[in-house]
Amino acid sequence: MQFFLEVLIGGLLSGIMYSLVALGFVLIYKASGVFNFAQGAMVYFAALTTVGLVDSGMSLWLAILLTMVAMVVLGLLTEKIVLRPLVAQHEITLFMATIGLTFFVEGLAQAIWGANVRALDLGIEDVPLEWLLESANIAVSQFDLIASGIAAALVILLAIFFSKTKIGRALRAVADDHQAALSIGIPLQHIWAIVWAVAGFVALVAGLLWGARNGVQFALTFVALKALPVLILGGFTSVPGAILGGLIIGASEKLAEVYIGPHVGGGIEGWFPYVLALLFLLVRPEGLFGEKIIRRI
């Protein structure tokens, strides 16, 4: 039982970090209908830039600040150079453009900072919490706990931003109907610029947390791919869906790896979330909280 709890908690904590990556996807999809495949590359770019700056002798906070600026610039440029000329194209075309962007950003990151694996130290130690280990004999990593705390705080912050501020309301209006939003005077381009900047910020946080946990390496982009089943489970347009989906995926993949994995040769973590999401889709094609798909001719 203790072991089960340990695995479950570990899974849930990493699940929150999946949600964090998934959140970046949801933000952009909600506001502009673009499925931004490059979110993973942005996570990688952010982590690599921070580490690169720290390694060249900068203090951590300054590096994070500079990376933040870089991410906002990257987001704005993407919006201006890639997406604006493609306005009103089919959404599959936009999706493919973001795949192109993925390659570009990954190449850019590696061209600037090199492809080596680097370690990122945020000053949080990855040790089991002592009081929990003593009282309940469950090992929960302190780092995971703090990381998911940060992730949760960010999620709450974004939720407030979306529901309470003027910009947030404008964002939701744009997400609902571009035309209607334009006609009541919401500047569409500003809104998209803001969304891309926010997505860049989310990518930075995700990149820092994942980078510190697993090392900053190319495999980070695969972590971002894991956000896809999270999105499928939760629905592409739902922030709560992204969070709950992340928790389900995180917990189930760890449990499956520990309890089913040994019987089939292990390593099932790589595909289990996808198959789970796939099976789920057969039952509920719009995800847990996605908008009900109504199709007309």
Added chain:
Amino acid sequence: MLYREAGQFKATYVEDSEIFPIRQDKFGIALILAAAFVGIPLLSVAGILADYTFTAILTPFLIFALATLGLNILTGYAGQLSLGTAAFMAVGAFASYNFMLRIDGMPILGAFILGGLCAAAVGIVFGLPSLRIRGFYLAAATLATQFFIVWVLTKVGWFTNYNSSGVITAQKIEMFGYTFDTAFSKYLFVLSVVTVMALLAKNMVRTNVGRSWMAIRDMDMAAEVIGFRPMRTKLLAFAVSSFYCGVAGALFAYAYLGTVEPEGFSLDLSFRILFMVIIGGVGSILGSFFGAAFIVLVPIFLNTFTGFLENTVGIGLPSGISSSIELMVFGALIIFFLIVEPHGLARLWQIGKEKLRLWPFPH
């Protein structure tokens, strides 16, 4: 002037339903085939073309073109976005390997066809979700195919014949007592297979099967209403597409890599083939060849270019950087193509034909 179909009348139904109804097209295709089957071999015999041309350019180009054709049937004609192409190729390669290994006297073409059929069966299974979901949901779901199949091929020892290293040498390609073991003969073998399959595809997309795919692509609800059965149509698209990818995968392993290994069929390969479809032209048979040629040639040009820079100007790039730059150029090109010409190189060719029709009197 040069490309004008005026005056070419069709008097019979047979003439009317030819694959290439325009005389210039027929002539062009015959010319290309003659160049590929006779011209290039002659150049090779004369010693002008080195083995490198075959192993690094022509053979991979043809194999990728076939895989692109497969994906184009699914994505371009039937409108189902897939990110699992490499997995279907892997199924084709491993199935062919096992048929060759376990059945004595299995003809290699038979093994390839059976391998393609296995890929088609797997394609049908993983195409089932497409009946319920579409668009991005489907794209994300096909990632399941990619990761799951590669995992199965790595973990289940039977597929790799319990080879500990996971890298198996592919059997020799033998037909009628002749062994295709030189780069040149492998090229001819691949060329023959690709030619036949490309012509079949070209024919297929204009039959009722192809039309039903396009109807589903353009609006599946409307297609359903006018009487196309979505299940049959979509699954058939998955099956045919996977068959093409499977055969391409078998060729990839046998004629190009020379080994059969799961790592050869990574997600990266899936993306690469998707790019070939986009750059070549979504929903175009000819475009598949353009796209494959483009993606195969770009890295070679880049390498030559950086090599040239190094030799003349003396600016050498570390190998790590040049591969990153290759990625950047790839990405930038894709974005560029989508913005400038969302219909790909095939569309440029179309525009060229329009111009030729009027040339040299544009009014």
